[in-house]
Amino acid sequence: MSLLTIDSIAKSFHGIHALKDVSMHVDESEILGIIGANGAGKTTLFNCITGAFAPDSGRVHLDGKDVTGAKTHRLAKSGLVRTFQLMRPFGTMTLFENITVAVQSRGVRSESRAREKAMQLIVRTGLEDWAEKISASLPTAVQKRLELTRALALSPRVLLLDEVLAGLVPTERGPVLDLIEELRREEGVTFIFIEHIMAAVRRLSDRLIMMDQGSVLAQGAVEEVMADPRVIQAYLGKEYDDAT
Ligand SMILES: Nc1ncnc2c1ncn2[C@@H]1O[C@H](COP(=O)(O)OP(=O)(O)OP(=O)(O)O)[C@@H](O)[C@H]1O
Ligand SMILES: [Mg+2]
Structure with a gap:
């Protein structure tokens, strides 16, 4: 099947x-x-x-x-998770906050656990240097990787x-x-x-x-x-x- x-x-x-x-x-x-x-x-x-x-x-x-x-x-x-052709992260949040929100939406209740998981994902996709930057100000290449990291935060199959x-x-x-x-x-x-x-x-x-x-x-x-x-x-x- x-x-x-x-x-x-x-x-x-x-x-x-x-x-x-x-x-x-x-x-x-x-x-x-x-x-x-x-x-x-x-x-x-x-x-x-x-x-x-x-x-x-x-x-x-x-x-x-x-x-x-x-x-x-x-x-x-x-x-079942997707990324968007036109990205739409929450622009006024930092990259780290965006990923943390995505992790929380997947059901991780504990704030500290969500932040920890978000940072692991950010390291995995190589975005550490951008973590504290406001999302809307990120270069296109970084926004694209943010979009992918956000999708990964939802533990897709x-x-x-x-x-x-x-x-x-x-x-x-x-x-x-x-x-x-x-x-x-x-x-x-x-x-x-x-x-x-x-x-x-x-x-x-x-x-x-x-x-x-x-x-x-x-x-x-x-x-x-x-x-x-x-x-x-x-x-x-x-x-x-x-x-x-
Ligand atoms: N929400 C919508 N309202 C009205 N028409 C739409 C909508 N979404 C898509 N269309 C129309 O449906 C057709 C297919 O569009 P779609 O965006 O799926 O193409 P695509 O293959 O993704 O193209 P691209 O390679 O440019 O992204 C087009 O004629 C488009 O104008
Ligand atoms: Mg398209």
Whole structure:
């Protein structure tokens, strides 16, 4: 049985079919990549999976349980956590306070225990030097890692990453990819990641899905999907920043 299964999800906005009939699955400890042009429906899919809004039709199962339309915080308690394409930490708090709040939201009641756990996470993601800085003032690369650390604070089993590398220069990307691989290796975290940077997609993905205009156009082994003529035509022919 797959850890997360999506069956025939559809979602429209004012008559525009953002998702038409999307089905996919991810297995325990797998890293699944999602690619597709701007507007293909990738973020909408994450929104439908993680409770930002309910799909018009279709089902989402986590660990065999129907979680369609469940609220974000309940899904997070079950281990399904996401990051955002546009980050939204509490900007007036320090990085340390942001992570502490996330740890507390996971049910760690003791203030001192929450602070201790937050600091461990911050060390793990290499953000010690930034811990006391106000979040809104942080450089993009640090905010991206804050977003990832915040997600980790929720002890995810499945982590959905929406363009975590966007806005990072090539030298900043490697450490983020290393961290993702480490989390899978050491803690068995399962990932679904949306990404435009093909070198990262190649490096991380066990399997790849290509979306186009609200549908899954191709899925399978990475090199297979990238060699699919429809994929080349729809997506890879366009210029993307590919230096990692
Ligand atoms: N909340 C919303 N209200 C109205 N339309 C929306 C909403 N969210 C998404 N859409 C529309 O749904 C379609 C898919 O958008 P989505 O953001 O899912 O694409 P994407 O694949 O994530 O693109 P990108 O690569 O640019 O992030 C687009 O036409 C978009 O304008
Ligand atoms: Mg998007």
